[in-house]
Amino acid sequence: MVSLTCTFGLLSSAASLTSAALLPKSANPFLTPYASQDPSRNTSSAALDQSVATQRYFHSRRVKKGEIERPWTKVKDPKEKWVTIIPLIGMLVGFIIAGYMVWDGLSTVVNHKYCPVYMSDFPNSGLESDIWTKEAEVGGFGNGQFEETTVTTENVFIQDGMLHIKPTLQDASLIEKNSVINLQVDGICTSSLWTNCITGTNTTNGTIANPVKSGRINTKKGASIKYGRIEVEAKLPAGDWLWPAIWLLPVKKVYGEWPESGEIDIVESRGNNYTYPQGGNNIVSSSLHWGPDSVNDAWWRTNVKRNALHTTFGKKFHTFGLEWSEKYLFTYIDTRLLQVLYTTFTKGGLWERGHFPEANSNGTKYVDPWSQTGRPSTPFDQDFYLIMNVAVGGTNGWFQDDKNGKPWVDESPDPRKDFWNARNNWYPTWNQSGEMVVKSVKMWQQEGYNGCP
Template sequence: MAVRTQIAIVGNSGRHSSNPSDPFNLGRPGGSLMDPTAPNPFATPDFVTPAPSAPSQSSRSSGYFPKVSAPRRRFKSSRLVGEFEKPWLEESKRTINWDAVILYTFVLAGLGISAVICWLNVRNIPNPEYCLVLEDNFETFNKDVWSHEVQMNGFGTGSFDWTTSDPANSYVDARGLHIVPTLTLESTDITYKQLTNGYTVNLTKDGTCTSREQRVSNIAGISQPCSAKSNSTKGTIINPVRSARLTTAGKKTIKYGRVEVVAKMPRGDWMWPAIWMMPQDSVYGDWPRSGEIDIAELRGNDAEEYPLGNNIVTSALHWGTSYTDDAWNKSAGEWGGKRTKYSDDFHLYSLEWSEKYLFTWLDGRLRQIIFFDFKKNKNMWTFGEFWKSPVNGTFKDPWSQTGRSNTPFDQEFYLILNVAVGGTGGWFPDGMGQKPWTDKGDTPMRDFWQANSTWLPSWGPVEDRGMIVKSVKMWQEGAC
């Protein structure tokens, strides 16, 4: 049963004023707002809820807000009556969507053309026959394959390292072949004072020098690859760093073929790791007339602090008529990984070389570093435009007489693995990365050594330092 609520305004006397113009009895004696006995016009009215009872005429009209009765609206259905059209039941009358037809036709045609182009390129990729001539996983150090080169003049690059056969600088363990730079003061009896003044190292006298004198160093104060003398007045010092350089010269060589090296590069400022090749015989003359193949070269500087750091791999061919006329910049390339530092993990560095082309790549053929097509040029002399260089007025063309477009890269080459440190040949540009020496300075090696507090901490502990080579493979083009 519905319950209706009546609202009544109850004054002090319990009834309404009889004067409509004076509802609060202000006109009667004592009827003042200041009269405490007068009803408060702002007070909340009392609510009176009567007991449920049968509705009556008086109860329906009583209360402060009387109920308003409204006529009830009659429901009317909106459903359609009778026959009407139902087009969705009729047979489909769709027309051809020519826009979609044209779009899908071009998409399919593009996919087909792309597939044909890919197939033609794959078909044209040379797949020569190879014969494996070297596979070394470095379970031990194989002297039938590898030799140490021991020198002090930087092999023509002006690097600051003294290459040795010391086990501290190259050794084999479960991880592979390690090539590790160390401080000369740590691995020899030379003192700090002797390093900088009054001491001579003569590798010829002790019978350890292996120099073939293919390249002449431009380091101030060092004119011979087998000796060094410290002199504080002249600013010359004994090489402050010792490292290693291993080669397959005279043992394993190829003329055209393939090379694969799996290696983890070193981390450390001014380290210069390299995987490269040199000619077994200088058929066309001293460097660079007989050529050089750089499969992979890097810098050990952290890429987050040095623009040319350990996230960039460089490949190049060196060829020219003199030390100062090397055309490597016409045949060089690099691969950079924004999120990859090649000192963090092992990577595959590869070379494929034939009479027609030379190709280097990183971790697979899709990551091409350089591709040099020998057949696109008449010969290396004209491609290098050496005839334009004034210095070559005194040099004859050393290559064209062979009739081959790839000369001097048509001879037997051997493999080199090394980690150099510093240098004055431009590999570390002046003014970049707080380089502590200048290439044309009077005392670059001494300047480098005196700033050792800036670079030595980046090298880390000896056991984690250097390049680690897990495996090396070499194939000769042609059947075995």
């Protein structure tokens, strides 16, 4: 309908004025105007009410479009159009930039072809002896670590199709009494340094043998890559002062001793819980180690951390990956899209990037061992092999002093002994998940290198 007519108990404005003048002062304008509803009223009053009843009450109707003038629409502001044009221009520019970024990203991605080098989901038959080496040493691998790495199935074993690297307590008899651990005599020491093969307890001077045992294994014997990809599906350990790592070292020290020839850390973490200030098993990090000597290791320039959202890396399995080429190197978790460390090998090389001093503290001038190759990726341009281990403690600062009840001080006379004496506090935290569990290891060689056509 074009219009609506509503009759209410109110008079229209014109009728109200007229009726109000006719009604006596005593009359109630809100009473019904129909005389038949009140027979006690006199004739004149009824007649008056009847006349009022014939008046039109409040009348409402829908106004047709165009009946009311809108003069403000006839005046145009010349600047008003820019209120629409400017946002449209901004949107267009945004789409152009986004499109260019997508195009640039896709055009620069190199989808390398690979040859499989090693693929294993660890059958219960055991580690392949032609691929893996169980390391046996007591030296702490240069970090003052507390573990003795063993070749026994106590610390490295396969169970239910998964590899386990599990730290355990040292034999108490080797700690509490004078003793000697000589891995050279046993013929199992895998280090060329005698200090990494011999240790013991001396009750006179208060030093003790390594307070714990653990495992470290590597593929140096049978699987290495020069550029390529690696994926390790693993669950990291949870337990105080544990130090799990999945990393790579060069097969040959082409450019000199560590870190001149480089080190690639795919992932390392701490077993402490999330309250640990430096980050517990809720945080992992990836890094590269490179420099003219250990004092000038530039790892801090290529180190990135990744936090596990609302969980820890000891709760479930994750794929820890590395993609490495002559132009870039990056690590990732679960998918190549979730990158941790990303490093490009740019013109000028790592020597220029490191900004190293001209000489060491003795005044000996540093010589650039890398730029002479003409490859920006040097020293990360050689064959590297995979290492997996669970270290314990250490005196290199990985666990800072005076944090979360750390039971030893790095510079104390015998931090190993301090650690052993506090075993009733830290060892129970290893009971549930104090081991690294590995489902699979996959290694690929990039096409064009090491016999990969």
